[in-house]
Every structure is written in C-alpha cells, then in structure tokens.
Amino acid sequence: MDRKRILLIVGGGIAAYKACELIRLLKKRGHTVRCVLTPAGAEFITPMTLAALSEQPVHTSLFDLKDESEMGHIELSREADLVVVCPGTANLIARMANGLCDDLATTLLLATDKPILVAPAMNVRMWQHPATRRNVARLRADDTVVMEPDEGIMACGEFGPGRLPESSVIVEAIERELARPIPARLLGVVAPPPPQGPLTGKRILVTAGPTHEPIDPVRYIANRSSGKQGFAIAGALAQLGADVTLVAGPVTLATPPGVTRIDIETAREMAAAVENALPADAAVMVAAVADWHVDAAATKIKKRADGTPPALALVQNPDILATVAHSARRPRLVIGFAAETNDVIAHARAKLTSKGCDWIVANDVSGDVMGGDRNSIHLVTTTGVEDWPELPKDQVAERLAQRIAQALTEQA
Numbered sequence: 001m002d003r004k005r006i007l008l009i010v011g012g013g014i015a016a017y018k019a020c021e022l023i024r025l026l027k028k029r030g031h032t033v034r035c036v037l038t039p040a041g042a043e044f045i046t047p048m049t050l051a052a053l054s055e056q057p058v059h060t061s062l063f064d065l066k067d068e069s070e071m072g073h074i075e076l077s078r079e080a081d082l083v084v085v086c087p088g089t090a091n092l093i094a095r096m097a098n099g100l101c102d103d104l105a106t107t108l109l110l111a112t113d114k115p116i117l118v119a120p121a122m123n124v125r126m127w128q129h130p131a132t133r134r135n136v137a138r139l140r141a142d143d144t145v146v147m148e149p150d151e152g153i154m155a156c157g158e159f160g161p162g163r164l165p166e167s168s169v170i171v172e173a174i175e176r177e178l179a180r181p182i183p184a185r186l187l188g189v190v191a192p193p194p195p196q197g198p199l200t201g202k203r204i205l206v207t208a209g210p211t212h213e214p215i216d217p218v219r220y221i222a223n224r225s226s227g228k229q230g231f232a233i234a235g236a237l238a239q240l241g242a243d244v245t246l247v248a249g250p251v252t253l254a255t256p257p258g259v260t261r262i263d264i265e266t267a268r269e270m271a272a273a274v275e276n277a278l279p280a281d282a283a284v285m286v287a288a289v290a291d292w293h294v295d296a297a298a299t300k301i302k303k304r305a306d307g308t309p310p311a312l313a314l315v316q317n318p319d320i321l322a323t324v325a326h327s328a329r330r331p332r333l334v335i336g337f338a339a340e341t342n343d344v345i346a347h348a349r350a351k352l353t354s355k356g357c358d359w360i361v362a363n364d365v366s367g368d369v370m371g372g373d374r375n376s377i378h379l380v381t382t383t384g385v386e387d388w389p390e391l392p393k394d395q396v397a398e399r400l401a402q403r404i405a406q407a408l409t410e411q412a
C-alpha cells in the first residue's frame with residue numbers, strides 16, 4: 001500500500017500506552033502518523049512519548065495560537081487520509097455520536113472530511129451500557145467505522161468485551177479503510193433525490209434480522225437469521241419510492257439507500273420500535289423474533305463447583321406481528337413471515353389466521369436459507385397460495401415489493 005497520512009487521536013483510557021505500539025507498526029508500514037492527545041489521554045501518556053515515536057509535533061489544545069497560525073484545526077483535520085481514534089473511550093464515542101466539539105480531538109472529528117475509524121477500549125459494563133450501544137450504532141449509521149473490541153480479562157479485573165483489539169488487527173483495519181473509496185457524504189456529494197415510483201408517499205415498516213436475548217452481560221440467546229431478506233425487501237420498497245423504516249436486529253449489513261434504520265437488540269426493544277414507527281401503510285415483518293427471553297443476570301453467571309448447570313426460566317416475548325395486526329393503527333397491509341422446517345404451507349395458513357395478517361410469506365428453513373443468498377417462498381393469502389421459484393433474495397424482494405405496490409394501489 002502507498003504511504004498514507006494518519007491522524008491518530010489518543011483518548012484517556014488505560015490502553016493509551018498501546019498507541020505507542022500502533023504508531024511503531026504504522027511507521028514500519030511506511031505511513032506518517034500525527035498525534036492528537038486528549039487532556040485525559042495526557043494523564044496516561046505524555047505528548048513527548050508520542051512526539052518521539054511519531055517524529056511529528058503532538059497537538060493537545062484547540063486554543064494553541066502557535067498551532068493555529070502554523071496549521072489551523074480545520075487543516076489538521078483534513079490533511080490526513082484517515083482519522084483513527086485509539087483508544088476510543090466511552091466519552092469520546094459519546095461526544096462524537098452527539099456531534100459535540102468541546103476540545104481539539106472532537107472538533108477535528110467533526111470538521112474532518114476524511115473517514116474515521118474508532119478502536120474502542122473500555123470496561124465491559126461501559127461497552128455494554130445501552131447509552132454506548134446507542135452511540136456506537138449512531139456512529140456506524142453515520143459511516144464511522146467502530147471496531148469490535150476484544151473479549152478477555154480487563155485491566156480492572158472484569159471479563160468481557162471491551163479490550164482494545166491487538167495493534168496488528170487495528171493496522172489491518174486501518175489499511176482496509178485506506179483502500180476503500182471515501183463515502184459519498186464526505187466527498188460533499190449531495191444525496192440523490194429519493195426514487196419516485198408506485199410507492200411514493202407510502203410509509204412502510206419492515207423488520208429484519210434476529211433478536212438477541214441476554215442471559216447475562218456476556219451471553220445471549222439468538223437465532224440464525226442473517227437479516228439479508230428483510231434488508232433486501234426494505235431496499236426494494238425504497239426503490240419503488242416508499243418511505244421505509246427498517247427496524248433491524250443485531251446484524252452487520254449495510255443500510256439500503258434511502259431507508260431509515262433503527263437498530264435494536266431484544267424482542268422487547270423491537271416491539272417498542274415497531275410501535276413508534278406506526279402508523280404505516282404496510283408492515284412487512286421479516287425479523288426472526290425470539291419467542292422467549294430470560295430475566296438476565298446483572299453479572300456473569302459462574303460455573304458451579306458441583307457441575308450443576310443454572311436453570312434458565314424462559315419468559316414469553318410480546319407477539320409483535322399479532323400486536324401490529326390487531327392494533328388500532330393497523331397498517332392496511334400486514335405481512336408476516338413464517339420460517340418453518342416442516343408442513344410449511346399448513347403452518348403458514350394457521351399463522352395467517354392466528355396472527356390476523358393479510359399475507360404470510362412462508363419459507364422452508366430446513367436447508368441453508370438462513371444466512372444464504374437464495375430463497376424459495378410460498379405467498380399465502382386469504383385467497384390462496386402462490387409457489388414462487390427459488391430466486392436470489394434480492395429478486396424475491398423486488399417481486400414482493402411489486403406485489404405490495406399493486407396491493408396498496410388497488411386498495412387506495
């Protein structure tokens with residue numbers, strides 16, 4: 001890879017010293033590194049160390065007139081090819097997610113026209129706190145790359161995700177980002193106007209992906225849903241002009257263009273997000289929602305010395321599809337999905353009636369449909385069953401979107 005310029009923002013965490021190793025590796029790969037140290041970061045590592053390793057001046061204060069005359073903060077934010085935050089503290093992540101710019105680091109992060117990569121490091125509870133989950137989701141939705149932290153014993157003695165990834169892994173992530181085209185938002189390209197089509201003016205709610213039901217801070221109950229079919233449907237509906245809200249379980253798929261995405265983790269969070277997204281003209285409930293949750297333990301459940309496993313008491317989750325179908329704000333068209341491993345059509349017909357929806361898209365998931373790229377579905381309605389041929393998931397999505405457009409236009 002060509003030599004690149006990296007602006008490295010070092011936050012105030014116990015892992016700040018690992019920035020030294022990162023600088024060494026990046027320099028070894030031929031890159032130039034210029035460091036910015038937050039005031040909290042300076043409690044853990046000195047500007048002198050970073051300056052000596054990077055062989056560049058280190059910047060610490062927004063109001064440093066000497067720096068401003070030699071290199072203004074806007075220029076500093078833009079001269080690099082990539083901005084890297086390492087370690088990314090919970091505090092920096094929170095300020096970035098909210099667009100705050102109350103010191104040099106966050107001002108540069110807001111002013112930059114370059115991609116940003118964050119290597120987070122913090123205590124496991126800080127990483128798993130709903131506020132940090134929200135902040136990370138917000139940053140990712142804004143095109144900031146937030147790496148997953150490593151899991152293991154932490155400096156504070158606790159165990160779980162929150163450790164800074166290995167320096168070599170961060171270098172790999174940095175080089176991957178440097179090789180990627182710059183996101184359109186940063187190029188100043190104005191987003192194209194939303195497509196016009198038969199669904200223009202229609203609001204459609206789509207759910208997709210699995211849910212994760214925590215058992216304790218480090219374990220959860222999940223299923224094999226990849227979210228691919230639901231994301232493809234959301235994208236296809238948006239292409240026909242619909243105003244699409246996609247309530248997505250924990251998946252790493254890119255948000256389809258023109259779709260408003262709300263990330264959730266549990267079935268109960270999905271139920272609340274769905275409720276907030278109503279009213280809508282249609283609801284396409286593709287998500288594989290867990291039927292049960294457990295009352296999660298506040299701390300990691302330990303193995304018992306006598307070898308007896310802990311009992312997990314399952315509690316029924318809300319039935320989101322039935323709730324939407326019986327809601328006072330029921331969309332005109334409510335479509336459920338049925339993932340079955342046997343008697344697919346019979347189960348789908350029963351679900352159509354028991355849930356009170358208009359259509360069921362039934363698929364046999366005994367093969368590799370969950371996670372795969374193809375799907376073979378049966379569209380079960382109150383008037384009959386259509387067997388569709390096996391198709392790539394994006395073609396299933398386009399065909400279904402056309403059917404939805406037809407149904408909403410006929411009903412209008």
Ligand SMILES: Cc1cc2nc3c(=O)[nH]c(=O)nc-3n(C[C@H](O)[C@H](O)[C@H](O)COP(=O)(O)O)c2cc1C
Binds near residue numbers: 011013121122126
């Ligand atoms: C000993 C010690 C270790 C800390 N380690 C971390 C850490 O690893 N991650 C983190 O997010 N905050 C950590 N903090 C808290 C941050 O220093 C604090 O939130 C600070 O405001 C971060 O400022 P900054 O984000 O501007 O660098 C630690 C604090 C102390 C006293």
